[in-house]
Amino acid sequence: MNTEEKLRQLRAENPFTSSSVGDPWEDRYFDVRSVNERAFNEISQLIDQKIKDPALSCAGLVFGEVGSGKTHLVSRILNYDKEKEFSFSFAYIQPIEDPEQTYRYLLREVIVNLCYPIHKNSAVTQMDMILDKSFKEIAEPYPASFAAQAERCLKAFRNDPLRLFREKKIHTGMFKELGSSFKSFIAARKRRSPDEADKKALEFMRTLFPDIPKEFLKVLFQYQIPEKRAAAVDWLKGIAIDGEDALRLGVADRIADSSALLEQKSRNILSCMGTLLTRYNQPLVICFDRLENYDTDEKIHSLGKMVEFLVDKAKAMLPLVFVRGQQWEESFTAKLNQQVITRLKTNEFQLKGCNAEQSLEIIARRLGSLYGEVRGQRSGVRGQHSEPRTPDLSAPNLFPFDRDKLAEIFKTRLHTPRQVIMLANQRLKQILYPDQNSQNSQNVQNSDLSLERLQDEFESQFRIISADLDRYPPDRSRLRRALELYLKAMPDQSLVSSLNRPEDKYLDFECILSGDDSGKSAVFIIDTELNNSYVRASLKRGVAFLEASPRNKAVYIRDARCPIPPPPQWKATNDMLAEFKNIGGIFIQLDAEQSARWYALALLGFAIKSGDVTLIDADSHSRSVSVYELAAYIRERIRRKDSGFDMIEAVLNP
Template sequence: MINKLKDQPNPFSGSRVDTPFQNHPDYPDTYHQQFITLESILKDIKLDSNHQSKGAVVIGEPGSGKTHLMMRLTQARLSSNRLLFIRQPNHASSILYHIYSRILESLVEQVGSFTQLDYLIINSFHKIVANLPKTTQKDEEIIKALKNDNKNALWGEESYNKLVYWQLIQKRINEWWVKSYSAGGFAPSILKGIVKYCSYTKSEFKDIAKRWLAGQALSNEEAEKVGLPNWGEDISLEAFSLEAISVLGKLSTLDEPLIIIFDQLEGLGLPHNKEILLNFGKNLKEIFTHVPNSLIILNMFPERWEQFKDTFDNSIIGRVSQYQVHLQRPNDQEIEAILKVKLQTLNIPLSQIFLSTDLEDILEQKSVRAVLNRAADYYNYKVSQIPLPSIKVEIRKLDGIEKIEQQLRVLVSQQQVLTDAFLSMIQEIQKPGSVDIIDLVEKLVPDVKSVEQQIEEYVIEYLTKQKVYLEGQYNSLPIISDSDDIGKLKTIAEALNHMKPIKLTLYRLGKRVLPEHIVVETDHQNYVIGFLHIAPNTSITSRISNFNELVCLHPKDRFGLFRDDRLSEIKGNVAKEKVNQLKNASNGDFVLFSKQDRIQLELTYKLIIDIQNKDLDVDLKSALKVFVTHQEWYHWLFTMFGFTKPTA
């Protein structure tokens, strides 16, 4: 039986749920009451004639299953409700834009044959037409096509009828909006853009429409392709984002309540993120005020929730925590049931994998995730003879009896490994022919690794898996913004302070607009890192020109201006001339941010955020050390923070 399992993946690995859109084995009796509570809140919002939004804080220790509960809610509700997942904001001046960008990314997630945004528009049109005193033949044709699942009518080859249908959908939604709200502000344009996005089948056009919906100016050529008016250069992205989220909330009153989930917020409690935290609270209040028909959920650790209550006044806390959902560790029977669910893919009873003493050790872990991780360790030991790691518990925090029990458990584990190795050696020696004892020992006796080696291997395993995931996601173009990338760089810089002092600042040039940038002050030289992801129009020329002036004003500094190479090429003659000036400067460069660069930035950032959120059980300094001591994980970005590339 064990030999057959060697070709199967470890059913207990991958215990962490990164986003609610993932699919992991689920035991529905765990946190069933908490799930029912969230469902009932959604029902209350739907039945409320005012569609007032409500807040819920889901409070649980690291690894307790907060995001897993969100996954269950997603699987139960994704066919009816729109679920929006928002990671931690990282830039104090772009909180609302960050939230809206992540909402938009969630809305374009595929749910079966359509995106969440498609369902929102389809269901809204259904409701609008159902309430019309008189419908046209085209109205009926669209409803009939949707009822009969005739996708070709709306999403087939380009045709006159298809164009007419989508024009009618836009007309009906616009009429409803003007009648229910007003024709002012960004709203009518946003609704037009949403319908445009849904009408396209070609990925090129959908991508352009998505960037337009994100408030990003398009090149003249792109704006002409999709027939949308370009946004002005003086648009306030924060004001735009709040109105866009409000439009989605109001549109959802024709559909089902929105489910807006804020997760991975632990880093906001760190001292250097105080301004981001304060602005986050202020803007969260704005969302509750202006966005109806939404269940707004915050996933938090107990101590972080206490910090939030100490930081914000009752006008914010009262709205956010109308409901508090607490996740306590499930009892041992439920935990055992979760383990059995994990094993269902292999169709093997729990008792055939684990001894009673194994199970006792597994069930003693403090959280659901810790239980699954320990089960994964035992499974690796049983199936692949990988030595069982010692439990990561600080012995000094245990009382006398607990300390002895802990030490005995580690000794028994080590003794078992050595006993198995000894028995294997005896079997080999008894075989006919000469035996090389040294070679046999190397082959059969497990290599005893130091704690540092174990941590290093643990981090490298994490990085390897995450890199594969990021490479797979690379062509699914997210909403890229200067503020988000600079926020990621600041987060990385603050984390690297655990290894060496790093001072950050920025430059100003009067009232002129510069690209988003940071100045990293090191012992030898200052490095200026900027991003310029905006559309190649007139403003891009002026920003590069202003950046070039900084390059001349600070000849001892090293400047780098980066642009994601998936974005539109800079074609204007004047802009190209400014780019060449920067490239030819002795202390400056304009660099297209390649796939490798992007993956390294995202990988480093994700590692830090996962450690802050205690999703990765390792200290920050040890994890970051892998980047700067291993050639294969080193990137030139670390050079800009004062590190030297390791030699072979």
């Protein structure tokens, strides 16, 4: 590739646009193994110990400042799992939103990770691999002696069939005996129904796992049946499932279960998973990241409960917590109990900045991946790549940069990986677009820089989610976070004021409207449930709110992936929905694109809170984009008609 071709490719695809990993499952960046190598090696050793002894009670705490590579290190752990041919399981946990659902949330996130394809070109999941080990134990292989004898006979027959007759090692009477045996075998198989075979297999599994309830094992068996898999996954997530799915699986639907009982059942399922994983020496490494979003005492206590449970109660689980050092001291040490702190700090790891050589290698690898000059190991596992090789750090590999000038910058101090990438991005733009480097242009650019940076992050997150929406299942708490960000970002003269969370569990927000609707109230109900009773109860709250004051507004929001079955199914619920609409209720059903944009905004909010979205100034100093700049971005860009929130705008400003 010549110079002009490289410049043209750089203009088409800037490899330094994104400086944060976001989702460890996404296979986007090549590793520089020397960066944070000590921390990675020590964590790998801890994982190896856990593989040898899954019952070992332990946890880990990883300290790293903004941009130091915490989430990228999570990706390296996932990649290490691939290198070891998935000798352990992996789960990445986004911040919790509702502490009252601590164990349900933890279980759901674990199951989502276990049921996610491990490669882009394969549908195989970690759950498939775990169950494959389980079902191998209950298979019915032929006796080894018979199998070996049959193989030898078949091989000889293929090589010289007449020789066996000449040497009288086989005769026609043997074929008659073989035919008779085959008929008897087929008859026996017919007498033994699939239900009988499954029953015997289930009984065998219960002898292997006497502490695991029969219901859990029954669902695992049905996970292997394509037409039952979706229902089995929902049950494994610990949620209340639809009656039809419960009947299909032969299990209870949990519809009448209290919140406390659902929490306990989620703990039980996690414990069952731990028992299963212990037998096969395949621990589950659970990574908690973006702890800046644990911004209330309740959320911090929720994290403590999860860590304590995973270490002390659930077998084969290894929690790893990634956090900034200052935040740990200021927010967590005073609010977590001493047991949790001790368990985490027993295995403590520290991330460090990059020296000049490492900084240049980061840039060289990103450029080389674009030019096709580097074939190395990526941070994720969702693609197939050859063994890594250290790139040549000579000038051609760093084109279009001046190697000596970059080296001088990086020699002054240690830089975080993010600072390196952002500085490269800034210098690349100056090279590619020299006309925009005037002071006036720079001032104009700085005024809009945060908006453009946020737009890039939002669109990047939207594309990732849209490409694989199954990775982001319907989630009321995420939709609620997106709606809250949108409503709170309204300007002072907005149509919304006094936004609050009602105590009623079916209602998400209540607010006072102004403008033409001054004095009116509005409620927002977000519902992703798939059981009849809950959906009807949610709609009933909206009907009651409107009946109390017809001037009010009620908005009922559903992810389209959670459809309400049409009549004649769910007759009473459909009647309630019709009544809700007839008295002025507004029903919003988010399609795939709208859902992806809502989830993208929620995750962008997490990234801002974690300091993961940063800017770099003319003096090469970096700073994180603030929540105020995010609010400005929402006002300027998200309120557009094509943002996925236009239906909410229509409600507030008809």
